[in-house]
Amino acid sequence: MNIGAFFDIDGTLVRPPSLEKRFLRYLRWRGDIGWTNFAHCAGPLLRETSRGILGSEWNGLECAAANCKTYLTGVPTAAMDAWLGWLARHPVERVPEALRRMEWHAQQGHRIFLLSGTLKPLAEAVARLMPLEVEVCATELECENGRYTGRVRGEAVCGPAKARAMERMAAEFSPDLARSYAYGDSFADRWMLMRVGHPAVVQLSGKNSWRLERLARKRGWPVLRWSAEAGVARRIQHRDTEFAEEHRENSRIPAAQVKCR
Numbered sequence: 631m632n633i634g635a636f637f638d639i640d641g642t643l644v645r646p647p648s649l650e651k652r653f654l655r656y657l658r659w660r661g662d663i664g665w666t667n668f669a670h671c672a673g674p675l676l677r678e679t680s681r682g683i684l685g686s687e688w689n690g691l692e693c694a695a696a697n698c699k700t701y702l703t704g705v706p707t708a709a710m711d712a713w714l715g716w717l718a719r720h721p722v723e724r725v726p727e728a729l730r731r732m733e734w735h736a737q738q739g740h741r742i743f744l745l746s747g748t749l750k751p752l753a754e755a756v757a758r759l760m761p762l763e764v765e766v767c768a769t770e771l772e773c774e775n776g777r778y779t780g781r782v783r784g785e786a787v788c789g790p791a792k793a794r795a796m797e798r799m800a801a802e803f804s805p806d807l808a809r810s811y812a813y814g815d816s817f818a819d820r821w822m823l824m825r826v827g828h829p830a831v832v833q834l835s836g837k838n839s840w841r842l843e844r845l846a847r848k849r850g851w852p853v854l855r856w857s858a859e860a861g862v863a864r865r866i867q868h869r870d871t872e873f874a875e876e877h878r879e880n881s882r883i884p885a886a887q888v889k890c891r
Contacts, residue, residue, distance in 0.1 A: 634805030636822060637728065637733035638797060639746035639756055639768075641815035642832045645723045645858050649752040652722075656713050657705060685803040693747070693788040693818050699771060699857060703780030707773050710751050717755045724759070725834065727856040731813070736741065736762045741805055745795060747788035758806040766794045767805065813854070817841040823851065834858040 640648040644739055657663045693694050742764045746753050753768035770783040785791045800807050811828040814820075823829035831846040831853045833839070846853050 632804055632806050632809070633738070633740045634743055634803070634807070634810040635732070635740045636745050636810065636812040636826065637732065638814040638819055638832075639744055639748055639753055639783075639823070641834060641837055642813050643724055643728045643744070644674070644756060645725060646832065647835055649722065649748045649756070650818050653699075653710070653713055653749070653752060653794060656716075660709060662705050662709050662850075663701060667703070688856075692785070697782060697786045698781040699769075700777070702771065702778040704881055705778045707776055707778060713838045714751060714755050722756065722757050724756075725858070727854070728832070732760070732762060732851070735811065736770055740811070741765065741803055743799060745787060745792055747792075747818075767799060767800065769801070780821070788817045790821045792819065793825045796822060796825050810811075815839060817844070818843070820845055830854050832856055
Protein backbone atom coordinates (compact mmCIF):
# COMPACT_ATOMS: atom_id res chain seq x y z
CA MET A 631 0.00 0.00 0.00
CA ASN A 632 2.98 2.34 -0.28
CA ILE A 633 2.12 2.96 -3.95
CA GLY A 634 -0.75 5.25 -4.91
CA ALA A 635 -2.91 5.61 -8.02
CA PHE A 636 -4.28 9.16 -8.43
CA PHE A 637 -7.26 9.62 -10.76
CA ASP A 638 -8.75 12.88 -11.97
CA ILE A 639 -12.56 12.64 -12.19
CA ASP A 640 -14.08 14.83 -14.93
CA GLY A 641 -12.92 13.72 -18.35
CA THR A 642 -10.88 10.84 -16.90
CA LEU A 643 -13.12 8.71 -14.70
CA VAL A 644 -16.46 10.33 -15.62
CA ARG A 645 -17.53 11.24 -19.13
CA PRO A 646 -18.43 14.85 -20.09
CA PRO A 647 -20.23 17.02 -19.21
CA SER A 648 -18.52 17.67 -15.89
CA LEU A 649 -20.22 16.93 -12.58
CA GLU A 650 -20.39 20.64 -11.74
CA LYS A 651 -22.01 21.52 -15.07
CA ARG A 652 -24.69 18.91 -14.39
CA PHE A 653 -25.25 20.36 -10.92
CA LEU A 654 -25.53 23.90 -12.34
CA ARG A 655 -28.10 22.71 -14.86
CA TYR A 656 -30.15 21.34 -11.98
CA LEU A 657 -29.83 24.58 -9.99
CA ARG A 658 -31.09 26.57 -12.96
CA TRP A 659 -34.04 24.22 -13.30
CA ARG A 660 -34.86 24.67 -9.60
CA GLY A 661 -34.57 28.44 -9.95
CA ASP A 662 -31.83 28.63 -7.28
CA ILE A 663 -29.51 30.51 -9.62
CA GLY A 664 -30.05 32.84 -12.55
CA TRP A 665 -28.05 35.04 -14.86
CA THR A 666 -27.40 37.48 -12.01
CA ASN A 667 -25.42 34.78 -10.19
CA PHE A 668 -23.11 34.42 -13.16
CA ALA A 669 -22.88 38.19 -13.58
CA HIS A 670 -21.64 38.46 -9.98
CA CYS A 671 -18.99 35.89 -10.87
CA ALA A 672 -17.56 38.01 -13.71
CA GLY A 673 -15.53 40.33 -11.46
CA PRO A 674 -13.92 37.60 -9.29
CA LEU A 675 -13.26 35.47 -12.37
CA LEU A 676 -11.48 38.39 -14.03
CA ARG A 677 -9.39 38.94 -10.90
CA GLU A 678 -8.45 35.24 -10.74
CA THR A 679 -7.51 35.32 -14.41
CA SER A 680 -5.44 38.48 -14.02
CA ARG A 681 -3.66 37.11 -10.95
CA GLY A 682 -2.82 33.94 -12.85
CA ILE A 683 -1.52 35.74 -15.92
CA LEU A 684 0.69 38.01 -13.82
CA GLY A 685 1.79 35.23 -11.46
CA SER A 686 3.73 32.03 -11.91
CA GLU A 687 0.86 29.56 -11.57
CA TRP A 688 -1.36 30.40 -14.54
CA ASN A 689 -3.27 27.32 -15.69
CA GLY A 690 -5.93 28.83 -17.91
CA LEU A 691 -9.60 29.50 -17.33
CA GLU A 692 -10.15 26.02 -15.88
CA CYS A 693 -8.29 26.81 -12.65
CA ALA A 694 -9.55 30.40 -12.58
CA ALA A 695 -13.10 29.04 -12.65
CA ALA A 696 -12.27 26.40 -10.03
CA ASN A 697 -11.27 29.17 -7.62
CA CYS A 698 -14.32 31.31 -8.41
CA LYS A 699 -17.56 29.93 -6.94
CA THR A 700 -19.44 33.19 -6.32
CA TYR A 701 -22.25 32.00 -8.59
CA LEU A 702 -23.22 29.64 -5.74
CA THR A 703 -23.65 32.49 -3.25
CA GLY A 704 -26.91 32.01 -1.36
CA VAL A 705 -27.69 28.59 -2.84
CA PRO A 706 -29.11 26.29 -0.11
CA THR A 707 -26.99 23.27 0.73
CA ALA A 708 -30.24 21.29 0.59
CA ALA A 709 -30.14 21.72 -3.19
CA MET A 710 -26.92 19.72 -3.18
CA ASP A 711 -28.56 17.06 -1.00
CA ALA A 712 -31.42 16.74 -3.49
CA TRP A 713 -29.02 16.41 -6.41
CA LEU A 714 -26.94 13.80 -4.59
CA GLY A 715 -30.13 11.82 -3.99
CA TRP A 716 -30.75 11.83 -7.73
CA LEU A 717 -27.18 10.71 -8.46
CA ALA A 718 -27.57 7.83 -6.01
CA ARG A 719 -30.49 6.52 -8.06
CA HIS A 720 -29.06 7.43 -11.47
CA PRO A 721 -25.27 6.96 -11.38
CA VAL A 722 -23.14 9.05 -13.71
CA GLU A 723 -21.53 7.43 -16.74
CA ARG A 724 -18.06 6.20 -15.84
CA VAL A 725 -15.36 5.39 -18.35
CA PRO A 726 -14.99 1.57 -18.54
CA GLU A 727 -11.26 1.73 -19.25
CA ALA A 728 -10.74 3.88 -16.15
CA LEU A 729 -12.62 1.37 -14.01
CA ARG A 730 -10.55 -1.50 -15.37
CA ARG A 731 -7.35 0.42 -14.68
CA MET A 732 -8.57 1.14 -11.16
CA GLU A 733 -9.32 -2.56 -10.59
CA TRP A 734 -5.82 -3.44 -11.78
CA HIS A 735 -4.29 -1.06 -9.23
CA ALA A 736 -6.44 -2.58 -6.49
CA GLN A 737 -5.22 -6.06 -7.45
CA GLN A 738 -1.64 -4.84 -7.10
CA GLY A 739 -2.41 -3.58 -3.61
CA HIS A 740 -2.13 0.10 -4.56
CA ARG A 741 -4.08 2.73 -2.64
CA ILE A 742 -6.48 4.62 -4.91
CA PHE A 743 -7.16 8.36 -4.72
CA LEU A 744 -9.69 10.56 -6.52
CA LEU A 745 -8.19 14.02 -6.94
CA SER A 746 -10.44 16.64 -8.52
CA GLY A 747 -11.22 20.33 -8.73
CA THR A 748 -14.94 19.53 -8.67
CA LEU A 749 -17.04 20.17 -5.57
CA LYS A 750 -16.28 17.69 -2.81
CA PRO A 751 -19.85 16.37 -2.34
CA LEU A 752 -19.94 15.54 -6.06
CA ALA A 753 -16.57 13.79 -5.89
CA GLU A 754 -17.72 11.80 -2.87
CA ALA A 755 -20.87 10.76 -4.76
CA VAL A 756 -18.64 9.25 -7.47
CA ALA A 757 -16.48 7.57 -4.83
CA ARG A 758 -19.55 5.85 -3.38
CA LEU A 759 -20.17 4.26 -6.78
CA MET A 760 -16.77 2.62 -6.77
CA PRO A 761 -16.61 -1.09 -5.86
CA LEU A 762 -13.21 -0.34 -4.35
CA GLU A 763 -12.02 1.67 -1.38
CA VAL A 764 -10.88 5.12 -2.48
CA GLU A 765 -9.75 8.33 -0.82
CA VAL A 766 -11.17 11.66 -2.04
CA CYS A 767 -9.65 15.11 -2.25
CA ALA A 768 -11.74 17.82 -3.94
CA THR A 769 -12.75 21.48 -3.67
CA GLU A 770 -14.65 22.41 -0.52
CA LEU A 771 -17.05 25.33 -0.14
CA GLU A 772 -17.90 27.47 2.86
CA CYS A 773 -21.48 27.65 4.06
CA GLU A 774 -23.34 29.78 6.60
CA ASN A 775 -26.87 29.26 7.92
CA GLY A 776 -27.49 26.43 5.47
CA ARG A 777 -26.39 28.33 2.38
CA TYR A 778 -23.20 28.46 0.37
CA THR A 779 -21.23 31.68 0.71
CA GLY A 780 -19.60 31.37 -2.71
CA ARG A 781 -16.15 31.16 -1.11
CA VAL A 782 -13.76 28.23 -1.41
CA ARG A 783 -12.57 26.68 1.84
CA GLY A 784 -8.81 26.45 1.58
CA GLU A 785 -7.87 26.28 -2.10
CA ALA A 786 -9.48 24.75 -5.15
CA VAL A 787 -7.87 21.43 -6.05
CA CYS A 788 -6.68 22.46 -9.50
CA GLY A 789 -3.32 23.03 -11.16
CA PRO A 790 -0.40 23.27 -8.71
CA ALA A 791 -2.89 22.78 -5.86
CA LYS A 792 -3.29 19.16 -7.01
CA ALA A 793 0.40 18.55 -6.48
CA ARG A 794 0.17 20.13 -3.03
CA ALA A 795 -2.83 17.92 -2.23
CA MET A 796 -0.79 14.89 -3.26
CA GLU A 797 1.94 15.93 -0.83
CA ARG A 798 -0.62 16.09 1.97
CA MET A 799 -2.00 12.67 1.03
CA ALA A 800 1.51 11.26 0.93
CA ALA A 801 2.07 12.56 4.46
CA GLU A 802 -1.22 11.04 5.68
CA PHE A 803 -1.34 7.73 3.79
CA SER A 804 2.38 7.24 3.06
CA PRO A 805 2.33 6.42 -0.68
CA ASP A 806 5.72 6.76 -2.33
CA LEU A 807 4.99 9.34 -5.03
CA ALA A 808 8.12 8.38 -6.98
CA ARG A 809 6.61 4.88 -7.43
CA SER A 810 2.99 6.02 -7.79
CA TYR A 811 0.69 6.49 -10.78
CA ALA A 812 -1.47 9.42 -11.93
CA TYR A 813 -4.10 9.83 -14.65
CA GLY A 814 -5.34 13.19 -15.96
CA ASP A 815 -6.92 14.65 -19.09
CA SER A 816 -6.39 18.40 -18.74
CA PHE A 817 -3.35 20.61 -19.26
CA ALA A 818 -3.92 21.85 -15.70
CA ASP A 819 -3.33 18.24 -14.56
CA ARG A 820 0.32 18.46 -15.63
CA TRP A 821 1.37 19.38 -12.11
CA MET A 822 -0.22 16.19 -10.77
CA LEU A 823 1.34 14.10 -13.53
CA MET A 824 4.81 15.54 -13.00
CA ARG A 825 4.69 14.67 -9.31
CA VAL A 826 4.59 10.87 -9.75
CA GLY A 827 6.93 8.32 -11.26
CA HIS A 828 4.26 6.81 -13.56
CA PRO A 829 2.08 9.51 -15.16
CA ALA A 830 -0.42 8.80 -17.94
CA VAL A 831 -2.40 11.22 -20.09
CA VAL A 832 -6.03 10.30 -20.75
CA GLN A 833 -7.63 11.46 -23.99
CA LEU A 834 -11.32 10.64 -24.33
CA SER A 835 -12.71 10.49 -27.84
CA GLY A 836 -14.10 13.91 -28.73
CA LYS A 837 -12.32 15.64 -25.81
CA ASN A 838 -8.60 16.00 -26.42
CA SER A 839 -6.08 18.41 -24.93
CA TRP A 840 -3.46 19.05 -27.61
CA ARG A 841 -1.25 20.96 -25.17
CA LEU A 842 -1.21 18.07 -22.72
CA GLU A 843 -0.58 15.56 -25.49
CA ARG A 844 2.31 17.65 -26.78
CA LEU A 845 3.78 17.75 -23.27
CA ALA A 846 3.32 13.97 -23.01
CA ARG A 847 5.28 13.41 -26.22
CA LYS A 848 8.03 15.73 -24.99
CA ARG A 849 8.34 13.92 -21.64
CA GLY A 850 7.74 10.42 -22.92
CA TRP A 851 4.48 9.91 -21.02
CA PRO A 852 2.01 7.31 -22.32
CA VAL A 853 -1.21 8.65 -23.87
CA LEU A 854 -4.26 6.47 -23.17
CA ARG A 855 -7.03 6.92 -25.74
CA TRP A 856 -10.18 5.84 -23.99
CA SER A 857 -13.61 5.85 -25.58
CA ALA A 858 -16.53 8.09 -24.71
CA GLU A 859 -19.66 6.19 -25.66
CA ALA A 860 -21.70 7.73 -28.46
CA GLY A 861 -25.02 9.22 -27.46
CA VAL A 862 -23.97 10.19 -23.94
CA ALA A 863 -25.13 13.79 -24.32
CA ARG A 864 -28.51 12.64 -25.62
CA ARG A 865 -28.91 10.21 -22.72
CA ILE A 866 -27.98 12.89 -20.19
CA GLN A 867 -30.57 15.24 -21.66
CA HIS A 868 -33.21 12.50 -21.39
CA ARG A 869 -32.27 11.87 -17.75
CA ASP A 870 -32.49 15.59 -16.98
CA THR A 871 -36.07 15.46 -18.27
CA GLU A 872 -36.76 12.45 -16.04
CA PHE A 873 -35.33 14.34 -13.09
CA ALA A 874 -37.60 17.31 -13.74
CA GLU A 875 -40.65 15.05 -13.84
CA GLU A 876 -39.65 13.18 -10.70
CA HIS A 877 -39.12 16.37 -8.69
CA ARG A 878 -41.80 18.58 -10.18
CA GLU A 879 -43.78 18.48 -6.95
CA ASN A 880 -42.28 19.78 -3.69
CA SER A 881 -38.96 20.61 -5.34
CA ARG A 882 -38.46 23.64 -3.10
CA ILE A 883 -37.13 23.01 0.41
CA PRO A 884 -38.08 25.73 2.93
CA ALA A 885 -35.10 27.60 4.33
CA ALA A 886 -36.16 26.60 7.86
CA GLN A 887 -35.45 22.95 6.98
CA VAL A 888 -32.01 23.63 5.64
CA LYS A 889 -29.02 22.70 7.81
CA CYS A 890 -25.42 23.53 7.19
CA ARG A 891 -23.10 20.55 6.66
